[in-house]
Amino acid sequence: MKKVLTIAGSDSSGGAGIQADIKTITAHKMYAMSAITALTAQNTTGVYGVMDADADFVKNQIDCIFTDIRPDAVKIGMVSNIEIIKAIAEKLIEYKADNIVVDPVMVATSGSRLISEDAMETLIKELLPLGSVITPNIPEAEVLSGIDIKSEEDMIKAAEIISENIDGAILIKGGHYDDNANDLLYDNGNIHWFKGKRVDTKNTHGTGCTLSSAIACNLAAGYSKEESIKNAKEYITGALKDGLDLGKGSGPLNHMYNLG
Numbered sequence: 001m002k003k004v005l006t007i008a009g010s011d012s013s014g015g016a017g018i019q020a021d022i023k024t025i026t027a028h029k030m031y032a033m034s035a036i037t038a039l040t041a042q043n044t045t046g047v048y049g050v051m052d053a054d055a056d057f058v059k060n061q062i063d064c065i066f067t068d069i070r071p072d073a074v075k076i077g078m079v080s081n082i083e084i085i086k087a088i089a090e091k092l093i094e095y096k097a098d099n100i101v102v103d104p105v106m107v108a109t110s111g112s113r114l115i116s117e118d119a120m121e122t123l124i125k126e127l128l129p130l131g132s133v134i135t136p137n138i139p140e141a142e143v144l145s146g147i148d149i150k151s152e153e154d155m156i157k158a159a160e161i162i163s164e165n166i167d168g169a170i171l172i173k174g175g176h177y178d179d180n181a182n183d184l185l186y187d188n189g190n191i192h193w194f195k196g197k198r199v200d201t202k203n204t205h206g207t208g209c210t211l212s213s214a215i216a217c218n219l220a221a222g223y224s225k226e227e228s229i230k231n232a233k234e235y236i237t238g239a240l241k242d243g244l245d246l247g248k249g250s251g252p253l254n255h256m257y258n259l260g
């Protein structure tokens with residue numbers, strides 16, 4: 001059985017973060033492990049509290065995992081402060097982890113900040129370069145590139161700028177567009193579009209977490225980056241289309257849509 005590790009924050013409502021990742025990994029019939037970076041008190045209407053884990057405790061979790069059950073892929077989500085980011089980077093380098101997918105989580109769908117402003121530079125310098133694939137959404141790609149993104153041409157420009165400091169592949173997710181859900185993969189100067197029709201739903205809580213862990217699962221299974229993203233996009237589209245409608249705000253996806 002393939003093993004996938006998620007390093008991320010907990011979402012008490014089960015729609016995003018660690019919970020979305022573990023559901024996604026399990027739905028891919030793989031073994032899920034977790035190193036929790038923060039607790040959030042959160043539901044479909046917003047984030048009501050954040051409690052960061054101690055950075056040494058994050059290291060302790062990663063040590064326990066790698067010295068016992070080595071993951072075939074690693075997904076990184078919410079990392080709230082400089083110490084935690086440095087702890088993760090140090091440990092992933094020490095254990096020569098591979099197939100790393102970094103989702104540079106900055107702001108929740110509801111608008112709450114999930115990373116401190118002063119940690120952005122450390123995220124960019126120490127964590128993003130470890131990713132085989134990084135998965136910014138449009139607002140995150142705007143921050144990372146320093147340009148406004150209003151069109152698909154702008155997405156390409158932003159990816160080119162981001163790639164100046166990052167060797168891994170860059171997937172800019174188009175979920176924040178109104179008319180489609182086209183995602184752009186920029187890998188070593190090569191461009192590939194993953195076209196997607198927009199599913200008309202308010203229930204998109206955890207789409208980013210789910211996509212990045214689905215990509216990690218596919219990399220763990222041995223697929224190429226391009227195939228992994230294609231399969232992950234199919235998974236997220238199915239989980240969105242299923243039409244689960246829970247909670248009073250932006251509800252979660254159905255991770256079990258294809259399990260019968």
Ligand SMILES: Nc1ncnc2c1ncn2[C@@H]1O[C@H](COP(=O)(O)OP(=O)(O)OP(=O)(O)O)[C@@H](O)[C@H]1O
Nearest residue numbers: 109137173174175176181198199206207208209211
């Ligand atoms: N309404 C939608 N219909 C179809 N696909 C969507 C929709 N919303 C998002 N997606 C897809 O879901 C994936 C995640 O994209 P998105 O841009 O929503 O990430 P995100 O903003 O990081 O997510 P989150 O809301 O969890 O922070 C992408 O493949 C995107 O194209």
Ligand SMILES: Cc1ncc(CO)c(N)n1
Nearest residue numbers: 009010011016017078108
């Ligand atoms: C814990 C956590 N990670 C990531 C996101 C982004 O969707 C969220 N809302 N909560």
